[in-house]
Amino acid sequence: MGEEVKLFRTWSSPFALRIVWALRIKAIEYETVFEDISNKSPSLLQCNPVHGKVPVLLHNGRPIAESLVILEYIDEAWKQAPLLPVDPHERAMARFWAKFGDDKVLGSIWSVFIKQGKEQEEAMVPAMENLKFLEEELKGKKFFGGDTIGFVDLALGWLANLIGLLEEIVGLKVVDGEKLPLLSAWMQEFGDAPIIKDNWPARDRMILKFQALRDATIAAASK
């Protein structure tokens, strides 16, 4: 039976990248629909009427939204190359770390990125605390998933790309190889894995985009 798989994404969304990686890891054929956030297509709005956001996965005409929900769906609908472990407690821990990434790590890193001077220094404190928890979690493991890339690696994967970019833009080292050796090593291993590496968005375009975002946020905050 022919499967129809479509992914609505933008060129830069780290959440959509999770889905690209998952589909590639499971060798699922799919069609990409690139969206312009300032001019969303009627299809996207129909598929995700509640949030109107990307990514959305359309599988045989049925839409699934919210990237971590989509990842679990992909893992359940296509059994090859499993992303989540089998043991219920390990699954719960994987879900926990993925949620921690989205609820805490992302916001704390972003705060460091959009602030300056003393405020930026203060923002580094919770960011570093959060990164230390991830460092602890990597003890004895190559990836968060163990020997192979798994659910948590895909969920936290944005770190492997964005951290380097943000550090370059603000001129500040956030993931220091001495203070966070395991996390640094993971960023390298994960970032260089073929499926992951092939799909990073264009670096120079990302730098321009995030520089502009930083400038705009700082300008708005000083009004």
Added chain:
Amino acid sequence: MADEIMLLDWWSSMFGMRVRIALVEKGLKYESREEDLNNKSPLLLEMNPVHTKIPVLIHNGKPICESPIIVQYIDEVWKDKSPLLPADPYQRARARFWADYIDNKIFQLGGKIWTRKGEDREAAKKELMECLKILEGELGEKPYFGGENFGFVDVSLVTFSCWFYAYESCGNFSIEAECPKLIAWTKRCLQKSSVSSSLPDPLKIHDFVVQLRKKFGIE
């Protein structure tokens, strides 16, 4: 070997209530420990070092944190009784989507209604009603969000219902007036012993909120 189940909880937490409901649905015996959130126990700090929050489920010594994750864990371990998530992957994805929606909206908006004043409160009220209407639309004509059976989304939302009276009093509005089907659904859920035994009396929640407002000087 008998399972050892402990729940670190706080009586008025909608999130703790979700876990209580799930445990009762599965017919499980457990020890409940009420935490003092102003003086967290060493056990809580050890079992949830990242967030130091309740609820925490401790199963045979291993902790599980974050209520939607705990409920899914309970559903996966004790899968033969009262399944909370459906079997079909697409339906499961829909259930997770709506549970995520509830988590991102209801707590913050409800919280603003009793902690803020004036325009902030009015804006939160308006947005809360919009969200509840969307949820009412998703319920449709079904008896439960889970369809014929009480499920994951029902567990996720019903625990807010004991807070509705407090929100309504603080915000001076009626949820039933705009979402009658949703309130009918809450009453249907309360007929289940797992729900009625897990949710405190809305009047008790209301009095608690009044006390807190006095303490923090909120009108």
